[in-house]
Amino acid sequence: MHLSPDEIIYWQHGFFKLNATIAYTWGLMVVLALGSKLVTRKLSTGLQRSRWQNLLEIIVTGINQQIAEVGLRRPQKYLGFLGSLFLFVAMASLFTIVPGYEPPTGSLSTTAALAICVFVAVPLFGIEDQGLGGYLGDYLKPTVIMLPFNIISELSRTLALAVRLFGNMMSGTMILAILLTITPFIFPIAMSALGLLTGMVQAYIFSILATVYIAAATHARKPEPRLDD
Amino acid sequence: MLIDWFTVIAQVINFLILVWLLKRFLYRPILDAIDAREKRIALALADADAKKTEAEQERDAFQHKNEAFDQQRAALLSQATDEAKTERLWLLDAARQESDSLRAKRQEALIIEQQNLSETLTRRAREEVFAIARKALADLAGATLEERMADVFLRRLRELDDAAMAGLKSAFAASSSPLLVRTAFTLPPPQRAAIETALKETLGGEMQVQFETAPDLVSGIEISTDGHKLAWSIADYLASLGNGVDALLKAQPKAETKTGQNANEHGA
Known part of the structure; x- marks a missing residue:
């Protein structure tokens, strides 16, 4: 019984080690990259296309639309970062249906890594959009007094991102493990289904929060609601 | 400690690699494909719009042509109808005139024929009647009749x-x-003397009297000098009777033609 897949270590050499988190992350990366490569190898630009291409198009355009709805002006620029966040977290929780699998997002190290990425990406996108002075000026708004609070908020929301995802993913695995010892039949399946739902919701929350932070840093405005939506 | 810093660093690197991989293999090709498809659809739509506009223009042009053609046809038809009507009226008029003139000619011919016929008939009849009368009177005429006539002449002279x-x-x-x-006929001498005496009594004075025989008088007596004549003869009577009969006959055909014309008009 262990809290985190970090504790399962396959190989170690001093500071370097290969634990289950890294191994399963690599697995997910291979699945995502190979799957994409296989499907996009023969893309069709016509009206007839394969169902796998359709699925990928739905996912990509869906993410794109979500980013646009939050208010980012050029969603395709942020699609790589935000889309990868969502896909990685979603795939990590989706694979919990495979027996013996440990979701890498159930490790606080992974969620911290993702939160750090967001923590770094937000100011980068902000500076790129409105310049260094413009971005740093936001910390002094509405008054200079607000500067420490702004910095605290920046740090705390990064911590919250990491712990929220970790807590949810770890709890799902933990509950499953505990239930398996109490009621080995049927009930764990229901909890596993619930875990899938939670994982998807967490993936959505994580990526949408990252989007919102970036939107706040880039002073994005919500697009005018279209009449046909 | 739940956080293993090596794993954190490794996961950051892993995540960055994942971002690159997905950009390379997922987002870019998919977005490119979608863009290409949208472009193709936009092109197809633009093409369809252009074709539609062209078709509409062609349809409008065709409709215009059709309308013009219809109008032209209607105009030509009405013109032809008018011309045919005029022609028909003209032809009818001409036919009527021709028939009228023919009928008039025929009637004229009929009238002339009738007149000729009736004239011939009346002339023949008159000639026959007069011939019979003349023959009868000539047969009856004789010296005694001449005497009677001389008496009548004398009485008339006196009266x-x-x-x-x-x-x-x-x-x-x-x-x-x-x-x-x-x-x-030759008058007997007593008659001659009586006439001579009567003339002398009536006219007074001496005069020479010359007697002559003229068979064309039929029967009668006539005295004449330069430009004056006193006569009583059956030939005169017959001539006046003949004149009267002729006048009657000429008046009759006119009345007949009038009634004939009326009948023809009713018939037409």
Whole structure:
């Protein structure tokens, strides 16, 4: 019984080690990259296309639309970062249906890594959009007094991102493990289904929060609601 | 400690690699494909729009042409109808006129024929009647009849009114030639003497009287000098009767043609 897949270590050499988190992350990366490569190898630009291409198009355009709805002006620029966040977290929780699998997002190290990425990406996108002075000026708004609070908020929301995802993913695995010892039949399946739902919701929350932070840093405005939506 | 810093660093690197991989293999090709498809659809739509516009223009042009053609056809048709109507009226008029003239000609011809026929008939009848009368009177005529006629002539001479008598007298007085007495038959001498005496009594004065026989008088007696004549003869009667009959016959065909024309008009 262990809290985190970090504790399962396959190989170690001093500071370097290969634990289950890294191994399963690599697995997910291979699945995502190979799957994409296989499907996009023969893309069709016509009206007839394969169902796998359709699925990928739905996912990509869906993410794109979500980013646009939050208010980012050029969603395709942020699609790589935000889309990868969502896909990685979603795939990590989706694979919990495979027996013996440990979701890498159930490790606080992974969620911290993702939160750090967001923590770094937000100011980068902000500076790129409105310049260094413009971005740093936001910390002094509405008054200079607000500067420490702004910095605290920046740090705390990064911590919250990491712990929220970790807590949810770890709890799902933990509950499953505990239930398996109490009621080995049927009930764990229901909890596993619930875990899938939670994982998807967490993936959505994580990526949408990252989007919102970036939107706040880039002073994005919500697009005018279209009449046909 | 839940956080293993090596794993954190490794996961950051892993995540960055994942971002690159997905950008390379997922987002870019998919977005490119979608863009290409949208471009193709936009092109197809633009093409369809252009074709639609073209088709609409062609349809409008065709409709215009059709309308123009219809109008032209209607105009030509009405023109042709009008012309045909005029032509028909003209032809009818011409036919009517022709038939009228033909009918008039025919009627004229009929009338002429009728007139000729009736004239021939009347002439023949008259000639026959007169021939019969003349023959009968000629057969009857003889010396005794001549005597009677001379008596009648003498009585008439005496019974002449004053005005006629005066005219006669002056005429005979003016003439220098002898008084000519013409009869159809030779008068016996007593008759001749009686006539001579009567003339002398009536007209007064001496005069030469010459007697002559003229068979064309049929029966009668006639005295004449230069320009004046006193006569009583059956030929005169017959001539006046013939004139009367002719006048009657000429009047009759006119009335007949009038009624004939009326009948023809009703028939038409």
